[in-house]
Amino acid sequence: MITGNINIEPVLSVVVVNMGMGSKILNEAKKIGISGGTIFLGRGTVKKRILELLGLDEVKKEIVFMISDKELEGRLHKDLTDIFHLDKPNKGIVFSSPVSRIIGIRNHTDVNDSRIGGKEDMDYEVLFTIVERGLGQDVVDAATAAGSRGATIINARGSGIHENTMFFSMNIEPEKEIVMIIIEKEKSFEIIKHIKEVMHIDEPGKGIMFAMEVSKTSGLVKDNK
Amino acid sequence: MNILTQKIKDVVFSILPITVIVLILNFTITPIGANMISRFIIGAIFITLGLAIFLLGVDIGVQPIGSLMGSSLTRKKSLWMIIIFGFILGFLINVAEPDLLVLARQVDKVTSGVLSQISVVVVVSIGIGLLVAVGLTRIVFKIPLHKLLTILYGIIFLLVLLAPGEFLGIAFDSGGATTGSMTVPFILALGIGMSSTQGGKASEEDSFGLVGVASTGPMIAVLMMSLFSGIKSLTGSLPYEAANTDGVIVHFLKEIPVMVFEVIMAMIPLLVLFLIFQILFFKLSRKQLMKILKGLVYTFIGFVLFLTGVNAGFMEAGSAIGYALATLTGDWIVILVGFILGFTVILAEPAVYVLNEQIREVTSGHINKKAILYTLSIGVAIAVSLSMVRILVPGIKLWHFLIPGYLIAVALTYFTPKLFVGIAFDSGGVASGPMTATFILAFAQGVADAIEGADVLMDAFGVIAMVALTPLIAIQILGIIYERKSVKRS
Numbered sequence: 001m002i003t004g005n006i007n008i009e010p011v012l013s014v015v016v017v018n019m020g021m022g023s024k025i026l027n028e029a030k031k032i033g034i035s036g037g038t039i040f041l042g043r044g045t046v047k048k049r050i051l052e053l054l055g056l057d058e059v060k061k062e063i064v065f066m067i068s069d070k071e072l073e074g075r076l077h078k079d080l081t082d083i084f085h086l087d088k089p090n091k092g093i094v095f096s097s098p099v100s101r102i103i104g105i106r107n108h109t110d111v112n113d114s115r116i117g118g119k120e121d122m123d124y125e126v127l128f129t130i131v132e133r134g135l136g137q138d139v140v141d142a143a144t145a146a147g148s149r150g151a152t153i154i155n156a157r158g159s160g161i162h163e164n165t166m167f168f169s170m171n172i173e174p175e176k177e178i179v180m181i182i183i184e185k186e187k188s189f190e191i192i193k194h195i196k197e198v199m200h201i202d203e204p205g206k207g208i209m210f211a212m213e214v215s216k217t218s219g220l221v222k223d224n225k
Numbered sequence: 226m227n228i229l230t231q232k233i234k235d236v237v238f239s240i241l242p243i244t245v246i247v248l249i250l251n252f253t254i255t256p257i258g259a260n261m262i263s264r265f266i267i268g269a270i271f272i273t274l275g276l277a278i279f280l281l282g283v284d285i286g287v288q289p290i291g292s293l294m295g296s297s298l299t300r301k302k303s304l305w306m307i308i309i310f311g312f313i314l315g316f317l318i319n320v321a322e323p324d325l326l327v328l329a330r331q332v333d334k335v336t337s338g339v340l341s342q343i344s345v346v347v348v349v350s351i352g353i354g355l356l357v358a359v360g361l362t363r364i365v366f367k368i369p370l371h372k373l374l375t376i377l378y379g380i381i382f383l384l385v386l387l388a389p390g391e392f393l394g395i396a397f398d399s400g401g402a403t404t405g406s407m408t409v410p411f412i413l414a415l416g417i418g419m420s421s422t423q424g425g426k427a428s429e430e431d432s433f434g435l436v437g438v439a440s441t442g443p444m445i446a447v448l449m450m451s452l453f454s455g456i457k458s459l460t461g462s463l464p465y466e467a468a469n470t471d472g473v474i475v476h477f478l479k480e481i482p483v484m485v486f487e488v489i490m491a492m493i494p495l496l497v498l499f500l501i502f503q504i505l506f507f508k509l510s511r512k513q514l515m516k517i518l519k520g521l522v523y524t525f526i527g528f529v530l531f532l533t534g535v536n537a538g539f540m541e542a543g544s545a546i547g548y549a550l551a552t553l554t555g556d557w558i559v560i561l562v563g564f565i566l567g568f569t570v571i572l573a574e575p576a577v578y579v580l581n582e583q584i585r586e587v588t589s590g591h592i593n594k595k596a597i598l599y600t601l602s603i604g605v606a607i608a609v610s611l612s613m614v615r616i617l618v619p620g621i622k623l624w625h626f627l628i629p630g631y632l633i634a635v636a637l638t639y640f641t642p643k644l645f646v647g648i649a650f651d652s653g654g655v656a657s658g659p660m661t662a663t664f665i666l667a668f669a670q671g672v673a674d675a676i677e678g679a680d681v682l683m684d685a686f687g688v689i690a691m692v693a694l695t696p697l698i699a700i701q702i703l704g705i706i707y708e709r710k711s712v713k714r715s
Binding site: 022023039040041054055056058059060062133134137138157165167168169170171172173174175 | 228229281285293296299300302304364365366367421422423427428509510512513515516519520523585586589590
């Protein structure tokens with residue numbers, strides 16, 4: 001680990017909430033000592049047959065990325081869950097992932113140990129799939145078919161080494177979609193395999209997929225198995 | 226909460242202010258009668274429902290089509306294809322715009338048929354088609370927006386000097402009127418789709434401005450027509466439609482079929498273009514295709530409800546209030562009420578919502594929605610009250626406002642952050658939508674009708690032009706303030 005302080009154990013906390021809530025989340029987070037965050041837009045899908053039929057199954061979401069010390073993780077999960085009622089369905093989710101190194105964030109030492117709240121579990125993984133624009137929904141469908149419960153799609157652009165091209169003065173970067181899915185570890189093999197098969201991710205130019213450890217989650221609705 | 230209830234909630238807050246103001250006016254200084262006020266209230270309900278459904282449809286139907294077209298054209302990487310399709314898209318989407326048909330009919334009448342309705346529709350649509358192609362080419366070649374706008378408005382000023390003065394109002398109205406609620410979301414999305422394929426800072430800056438560029442097309446087209454037709458002055462007159470005395474419900478029932486026809490006409494080109502693009506370029510999955518088609522159905526239903534509410538409920542109430550106000554009260558109250566109506570009515574313009582959503586998407590929420598809304602409100606409020614001044618004071622002519630106004634607007638582009646230049650010039654077309662074209666216009670006509678010496682028809686021309694002008698200045702000033710503020714912070 002290359003950080004200024006050897007004691008730091010950084011985590012990335014990701015909050016997904018309904019449109020317009022992002023700034024409020026960030027404000028609350030700042031109150032407990034998080035030094036800052038990055039907000040961007042995405043969309044989630046609601047699983048309701050009738051809404052799907054009417055074409056109303058899409059909800060605009062805001063995603064907040066915040067990097068902090070591991071010590072703040074518990075407080076963050078607990079406070080956000082309390083204030084924004086994340087434990088109720090469809091209010092939003094929080095998850096945290098370990099980060100290997102951070103640069104540009106000052107250490108806040110004035111916080112007491114506060115490992116409370118949230119679900120300290122290693123049962124989950126977060127899966128990122130990056131595909132061509134328009135294919136994100138197919139990824140979500142594939143994941144749902146294999147047992148995942150929800151997903152967030154983020155518009156993005158980017159290109160691989162062969163794709164970037166100039167068109168007169170325009171530098172064309174093809175549009176992409178990032179699909180972020182929280183999956184239970186026990187199902188992750190199935191889900192990843194299914195997405196790979198449906199989307200042909202392993203063929204060149206079809207997209208990429210990677211999974212990250214999740215150390216803590218809040219607001220996920222438990223499966224009633 | 227699903228998106229529909231969320232949309233209805235949003236929309237209620239934007240329709241409520243204008244409704245409350247009109248009700249207050251009715252019960253205080255300008256009673257307009259029980260029949261008309263009950264029609265107004267039913268109209269407000271139609272508008273609320275219609276606007277919510279329309280916006281939903283734009284979200285999942287019209288905008289995806291526009292941005293898909295923009296990005297798939299860019300990815301073909303053929304300049305000719307962009308120019309040709311840009312022209313075809315601009316032309317076809319506009320040729321069926323209801324606002325354009327209305328404008329063309331008026332031009333036909335005031336020129337005693339020298340400029341026929343069909344020729345105006347075709348020429349103006351060609352104007353928009355050409356300018357959409359120019360606007361898209363601008364993005365490809367990275368020509369700065371302020372330079373292009375300087376050239377375009379330079380051409381317009383030149384034509385204004387040559388053309389008969391009476392055409393000024395019609396020409397500048399046409400810019401705002403033709404970029405209606407159907408075209409604006411589509412052209413906005415087209416520009417955003419195109420610029421979203423490129424990287425870097427330009428992606429954000431180039432996202433806006435296409436509507437602004439496109440709306441110069443009709444102005445140039447109308448001025449050219451007046452030049453080449455050799456008309457020296459306006460001779461004909463418009464028939465003044467008598468007030469309707471039907472029952473409350475009958476009135477709405479009569480309006481619906483008319484609107485259904487208009488909206489179908491307006492949407493056919495979009496649907497056909499979408500299907501052609503789907504076969505040639507998009508090749509969307511069945512699920513995506515169905516979703517966009519559902520979006521178009523929502524757009525249709527919403528638009529019909531909205532226009533029915535506006536035409537059957539709001540329009541005559543507007544003119545009755547204008548008339549009563551000018552007969553019963555003093556000049557300064559007319560100007561003040563004009564200001565308040567302008568301030569609140571803009572919140573109910575469909576395209577304003579669409580623009581705000583797009584700004585939020587493109588800037589990831591960096592530009593505050595309320596800041597844009599209130600700036601637009603102030604701009605339009607000033608436009609309406611200045612229009613009242615023009616009607617009340619015979620010596621003041623339209624060009625006294627328009628010429629300096631546009632000079633200031635173009636000059637400001639050199640000092641305003643690029644993103645805001647695009648937003649500002651787009652907002653001109655956005656602000657002058659169906660609400661302005663009916664309610665505010667009817668209000669102005671009502672006032673003119675009651676004022677001795679005011680010409681109802683001639684004074685009515687130019688109101689839309691004013692509403693299309695002031696946001697250009699207001700939003701650019703906001704942009705300059707924004708930049709100052711953010712520099713201070715860092």
